[in-house]
Amino acid sequence: MMSTDKGASSTNNPLEQFVLLSKNAKGAAAVELVKQVISTPGVHVFGELLSMPNIMELEKGPNACYYHTLCLFAYGTYRQYLENKHNLIELNEIEKKKLQHLTIVTLATEMKCIPYSVLLQDLDIKNVRDLEDLIIEAIYSDIIHGKLDQKNSQLEVDYAIGRDTQPSNMGQVISTLQEWCDSCEAVLACVESQINRANVEKNRALKHRDAIEQEVINIKKTLKSQSQDTDESMATDSREAISQVGSDKTKKVVKTKGIRGSGKFWQK
Template structure:
């Protein structure tokens, strides 16, 4: 039971795996039937591993080369190539035909993100736009491609392909070159980002230093103002204290009581001054 579950899991993750396993022992008619099932089964869209199996490779130069050629076409070719080489290939069933047409759309999507209907009609050998749009919609729902139909401009706009096709052995160098160029572009972008980060950190440090300096200046100004306010208060207090003392002294003198003897002397003195003045006036009149 555990072995069956493991097999089901492997098959689910890689639909081609079951055919690769069977190809290890398949010979003769079994190998031919295996090829037909592989190109017919939904979800099996890559075939490179199967082509590499020794029992399948034996078909390439034998009397059953059409099976090898057809499997090779599904791995790397297009529907238009099928039409041009029918005499060397198997007759396709409707299911196989539709799968190859879907794979052809994937190939076209790797070359252009906007594929005109005219190109698709020619490559897929479809006579009217309605049938073409139905085929594209099926490919989108099957996650073979992701995009939308632009009916106004009569084109298919592709966002990305939901699956990849096999790479021909001779194309490995091209793929490696493309990946290398992409890696260099990523390195350049990363270096630019690092420079921007360093510049941003430097600006942040400058701003922080400037902020600290302003805060220190504000603190110093506050201390100076507080010191000035304290000194002025002491001076005002001293001035107020001196004025009050003088007033108190003056009022104190006015409030001192005059002794009785001093009052009599003052009155006597006034009388003498008054008498003297009157005598002088009388003498002058005489």
């Protein structure tokens, strides 16, 4: 069970085993460790190893070129290797290709679409075919994600792994992060303002709706009251009309009987 966890840890962080070995590696052992780490596939960050005391000791001794080479893989580019070979160790083909891949990563942080002309110059490659093969290898190695735009002779980068940050650049990193935090706070304040405005409008709309509903209720009550008054008035008028009709009929009957009786009296 423990060996499985250790293996998983090494897989997730391939540099970790070199950091552990560096604790006891001095002199020639430290030099050999540097050789191994710059040629090992999957190791693309080296800052943690550079900070180990036994590795830092190489900078001031006869093996300083190994320390500088490790720094190159951590922060530098293939062009810098060509310009400073006298301070660095000679790289084999595997190490050169790895440094070229890391150079593409550095260029990807500066521009999303990298022209072939820039890549050919910075990677010291003579033809486009070899350049595209190198880019495809970097993509399959999951160092970058992107596509070759052969029509426009450029590499379109969607993603690139992160590289180590030099201590001298930490101020710039902090400044960038602070700007990002300030922007986030500004956006958050704007969002909160919009939320408050939306809540005010919502409450206003709810009050307006309640007022309309209450007005509708009042109108219904008024109409119902008016309808009841109208019905009562109509019923009263009907009763009065019926009463009047009944009275007229009674008067007519009485009048008729009175006339008939009077006639009979005179006949006698």
